[in-house]
Amino acid sequence: MAEKAASPDRRPVVTPTRVVAGLCLLAPFIAMLWVSSYARIEPTLIGIPFFYWYQMAWVLISTALTAVAYKLVQREQRARKGGADR
Numbered sequence: 001m002a003e004k005a006a007s008p009d010r011r012p013v014v015t016p017t018r019v020v021a022g023l024c025l026l027a028p029f030i031a032m033l034w035v036s037s038y039a040r041i042e043p044t045l046i047g048i049p050f051f052y053w054y055q056m057a058w059v060l061i062s063t064a065l066t067a068v069a070y071k072l073v074q075r076e077q078r079a080r081k082g083g084a085d086r
Contacts, residue, residue: 021069
């Protein structure tokens with residue numbers, strides 16, 4: 001199959017917005033895979049060892065970061081469609 005030549009007004013696929021969105025999605029994985037950073041008991045929070053409350057905190061942080069990534073990509077896609085229609 002022949003590939004289409006990119007039009008000069010088309011923006012690149014990898015944009016700074018998408019890089020930030022990717023970093024938002026990558027951060028929880030890195031935080032959870034780096035076990036030695038949270039494999040301890042102290043400090044406790046309301047009697048809950050650090051190991052558990054750190055992981056539960058990342059559930060909330062991951063939710064927020066995923067929402068931020070979604071909104072960034074959604075805003076960029078809307079801007080692309082709006083720019084293409086003009």
